[in-house]
Amino acid sequence: MASLAGRSVLLLVGGGIAAYKALDLIRRLKERGMTVRVVMTAAAQRFVTPLAAGALSGGKVFTDLFDRDDEHDVGHIRLAREADAIIVAPATADLMAKMAGGHADDLASAVLLAARAPILVAPAMNPAMWANAATRRNAARLREDGIRFVGPNSGEMAERGEAGEGRMAEPLEIVAALEALLAPSGPLAGRHVLVTSGPTHEPIDPVRYLANRSSGRQGHAIAAAAAEAGARVTLVSGPVSIADPAGAAVVRIETAEEMKAAVLAALPADIAVFAAAVADWRPQATHGSKMKKGADGPPTLALTENPDILATVGRLGEGRPRLVVGFAAETDDLIANGRAKLARKRADAIVANDVSAETGVMGGPANTVHILTADGVEDWPTLSKAEVGRRLVAWLAARLEAAG
Structure with missing residues (x-):
């Protein structure tokens, strides 16, 4: 089981009589x-008070989607993103219906809709409500969406003479389920994978910069696949307009110099995949104000080389990742240029892909890659970038295992 020490959990307390058990759950x-943050629905506050939950959790209890102080910086998004896991206990029939339908009309449901962390649900309701076809459909929908359940248990209900399936799981059962939920699993469990993604922007003046057409889709897909494989993932990303991959810790940067610093700060790692399209050059001087057109025509832009991040990590002695993988985005002589890069950067593998305009790779959904190593070349068919990410991660996991 995973250790919970140092981890953070967000507890969403629904409005049922079993809410009193949430207080013991906080204590456990x-x-x-664990760091425990608590969100209570309006109905939950009819059964237990925010004061009691706050005293046990040691922090503020969040109750209002429209709280002026909490929502000035979109507090419900922060609550959703800053937790290692989310527990819904008790999960009432109404709250489960909102989750299954994607509703977001209060703080708890809005947080759940914005969540990327794993979610554990502890249902609690009358047996007739749990057996109802609508509740069964909602529970099935939530399981299909990847939400984990603990309970409900069978036993006596709060209502006199009522018994059956519908009791909320006991706090220690929920803790055990959380430990299982957070236990690393998959071929990269216990490994740290570092991925770079997207372009870099090298400023010319406050409104202009040098960049390239990278969308970050391939790097983000690799990071997502590594997280799915159980790895702890650090993604160093340039400016992109796509969503962060689930399960990855994202470090956002603008320039190549910032990316190099973030990469070195993230080491050590077992695997480093350099999928970012780092600008080769940057302006020698950055103007503090917008450059104006002049009578003498366009200004001369003097350039200097950016740091070679892949070569820097590939040439590391102590602290070098076991596997260092670079990308070679080429428009001609794909394999020859990829082989040269493999040797020059001292990488373990190069993923070579043709980024000519007619391929549509830059910014597009698909990619055709060739894996170059000292042993030869593997030619992969055209695949979605998500599938390239999954296959590459499986390939890396196998290489890491073979290397011992």
Whole structure:
């Protein structure tokens, strides 16, 4: 089981009589060294008070989607993104229906809709409500969406003479389910994977910069696949307009110099994949104000080389990742240029792809790659970038295992 010490959890308390168990759950989670933040629905506050939950959690209890202080910086998004896991306990029939339908009309449901962390649901309701066809459909929908369940258990209900399936799981059962949920699994469990993605922007003046057409889709897909494979993932990303991949810790940068610093700060890593399209050059001087047109025509733009991040990491002695992988985005002589890059950068593998305009790779959804190593070349068919990411991660996991 995974240790919970140092991890953070967001507890969403729904409005049922079992809400009183949430107080004991907070205590059990705190005993294991977790940071616990609490969101309570309006109905939950009819059963237990925010004061009690806050006293046990040691922090503010969040209750209002429209709180002026919390929402000035979109607080519900921060709550959703800053937790290692989310527990819904008790999960009432109404709250489960909102989750299944994608509703977001209060703080709890808005947080759940914005969440990327794994979610654990502990249903609690009358047996007739749990057996209802609508609740069954909602539970099935949530399971299909990847949400994990603990309980409900069978036993006596709060209503006199009522018994059956519908009791919320006990706090220690929920803690055990959370430990299982957070336990690393997959071929890269326990490994750290570092990925770079997107372009870099090299400023000329406050409104202009040098860049390229990279969308970041391939690098982000690799990071997502590594997280799915159980790795701890650090993604160093240039400016992109796509969503962060689930399960990755994202470090945002603008320039090549910033990317190099972020990469070195993220080491050590077991695997480093350099998929970012780093600008080769940057202006020698950056103007502090917008450059104006002049009578003498366009200004001369003097350039200087950016740091070679792949070569820097490939040539590291102590602290070099076990596998260092670079990308070669070429428009001609693809394999020859890729082989030269493999040797020059001291990488373990180069993923070579043709980025000529007619291929549509830059910014597009698909890619055709060739994996170059000292042993030869593997030619892959045209695949979606998501599938390239999954196959590359599986290939890397196999190489890492073979290397011992």
